[in-house]
Each structure stands twice: as structure tokens, then as C-alpha cells.
Amino acid sequence: MAGCLCIHGFTGAPYEVEPLAVHLQKKTDWEIIMPTLPGHGEELSLKGILFNEWIQEAEKELQSLLKRHEEVYVIGFSMGGLIAAYLTSKYPVSKLVLLSAAAYYVNPKQFLSDISALVRDWRKGKITDNELFHRYKSKITKTPISATLQFRKLVKYIKPHLANIKVPVLIVQGECDGIVPVKSAHFLFQTVGSSKKELCLLPxxxxxxxxxxxxxxxxEEVDKFLIEKR
Structure with a gap:
């Protein structure tokens, strides 16, 4: 039996990766772990949290999985993708999956498009029907600037370690992502040191x-990468 660590993103919670984790639980007999990083969860409490605490929490869970399983996969979403990449550069992880991994952040063109849609829905009195409004309204008010600075420090700290990754990597990126631009996925594909890497763009x-x-x-892509190519 293998182990699989799924790491959520900045200001997020396990729900961000849960649909994929549930799918893998149904399809395999793997032990799948979805930790909540310090200060995160449904109720944010990020004040005073340092970026290394996020890494350490994920690292602790990975170390535990590696003690119980010979084969361990790591899946990371957004900031969690960078943490997953960093851990893979240090530990004997078998395969790595990066989802919307935030090597760069904020796609200006898509972000402006999303904001325009928010404004249109607000003017029409339909703001409560807007998906982005519901997803981000509480995060905007509950995320201290200090936490955003810690996120930026994390990105800067981890980038130099990407070249040390030698295991197979699947990089997945949404082409309409207003938070992480597509250039982030291309950067990761070029920078990760593995000779076996795949890039999947979701239109x-x-x-x-x-x-x-x-x-x-x-x-489909994750199944092919993690299960069918074992």
C-alpha cells in the first residue's frame, strides 16, 4: 500500500484538494492524508504564523507517511504545490503532482476579467451568485498583510530548491487562473530538475x-500519472 500527502494552498483548507483525494481513496487502497496548515482552515487565524511553520507541518506528515510506506506520492495545490516541491527535493518521494503551483502569482489579464465580472454582477444585484465572491469574500478581510508577506517569503525560499527535484512530476494548470498565471506552470516545467515531467493545461x-x-x-491525467504508470 502506498501513501499520499495532499497539501492545500494559502488561506485555504483541505477542501481545495478534497475532490481529488476522495477520488483516489475510492480508486486505490492508499493511505491519503490532508493536513490543515497552521492558521488555515475554515476559520483563518494567520496572524503571527511564520512560513516555516507551514512547511514543518507538511514535513511532519510526510515523515510519518514515509515511515509507514515504501512508496509515497505528494500532491500540492497553489502554495501547497511549492511546499510539496520543496519536500520532494529533500525526501524520497516517489512522484509529485503540482496543481496551480504558485511559483508566480496574480495573472493581471485574468484577474481584471474576474474583477470586471464581479462588478457587473454587483451592478445587476447578482453578486451573491458570483462564485469568486463567495470563495474570497472572507479571505480578503481575514488575511493580515503579515501573512501575505510570509507567503512571498516562502515562494522566494523554495524556488532555488526546484532544480533538486529528480522524481517524475505532473504539473497541472488552469488556463483561466486569475491567481496563478500560466507562466508559473511553464517556469516549473523548465526549472524542475526531473528528466520525467509532464505539463497539463486545463483550458x-x-x-x-x-x-x-x-x-x-x-x-484522468492524475490516474495515468500516479496509478497506471506504477
Whole structure:
């Protein structure tokens, strides 16, 4: 039996990767772990949390999985993708899956498009029907600037370690992502040191690829990468 660690993103929670984790639980006999990083969860409490605490929490869970399983996979979403990449550069992980991994962040063109849609819905009195409004309204008010600075420090800290990754890597990116631009996926594909790496672009997906309309394609690609190529 293998183990699989799924790491959520900045200001997020396990729900961000849960659809994929549930799929893998149904399809395999793997032990799948979805930790909640310090200060994260349904109720954010990020004040005073340092970026190394996020890494350490994920690292602790990975170390535990490696003690119980000879084969361990790591899946990381957004900031969790960078943490997953960093851990893979240090530990004997078998395969790595990066979902909307935030080597770069904020796609100006898509972000402006999303904001325009928010404004249109607000003017029409339909703001409560807007998906982005519901997803981000509480995060905007509950995320201290200090936490955002810690996120940026994390990105800067991890980037130099990407070249040390030598295991097979699947990089998945939504082409309509307003948070992480497509250039982030291309950067990762060029920078990761593995000789076996795949890039999957999802044409209709925004940032939360596990909750987008391309999810069936995502599942198909992950199955091929993690299960069928074992």
C-alpha cells in the first residue's frame, strides 16, 4: 500500500484538494492524508504564523507517511504545490503532482476579467451568485498583510530548491487562473530538475482546478500519472 500527502494552498483548507483525494481513496487502497496548515482552515487565524511553520507541518506528515510506506506520492495545490516541491527535493518521494503551483502569482489579464465580472454582477444585484465572491469574500478581510508577506517569503525560499527535484512530476494548470498565471506552470516545467515531467493545461479551469469543469480531465491525467504508470 502506498501513501499520499495532499497539501492545500494559502488561506485555504483541505477542501481545495478534497475532490481529488476522495477520488483516489475510492480508486486505490492508499493511505491519503490532508493536513490543515497552521492558521488555515475554515476559520483563518494567520496572524503571527511564520512560513516555516507551514512547511514543518507538511514535513511532519510526510515523515510519518514515509515511515509507514515504501512508496509515497505528494500532491500540492497553489502554495501547497511549492511546499510539496520543496519536500520532494529533500525526501524520497516517489512522484509529485503540482496543481496551480504558485511559483508566480496574480495573472493581471485574468484577474481584471474576474474583477470586471464581479462588478457587473454587483451592478445587476447578482453578486451573491458570483462564485469568486463567495470563495474570497472572507479571505480578503481575514488575511493580515503579515501573512501575505510570509507567503512571498516562502515562494522566494523554495524556488532555488526546484532544480533538486529528480522524481517524475505532473504539473497541472488552469488556463483561466486569475491567481496563478500560466507562466508559473511553464517556469516549473523548465526549472524542475526531473528528466520525467509532464505539463497539463486545463483550458476552462480557474485557480481551484479540483473544483472546476475540467476536473474529469484532471482526474484522468492524475490516474495515468500516479496509478497506471506504477
Amino acid at each position: 476552462c479551469s480557474k485557480h481551484h482546478v479540483c473544483h472546476g469543469e475540467d476536473f474529469p480531465r484532471l482526474v
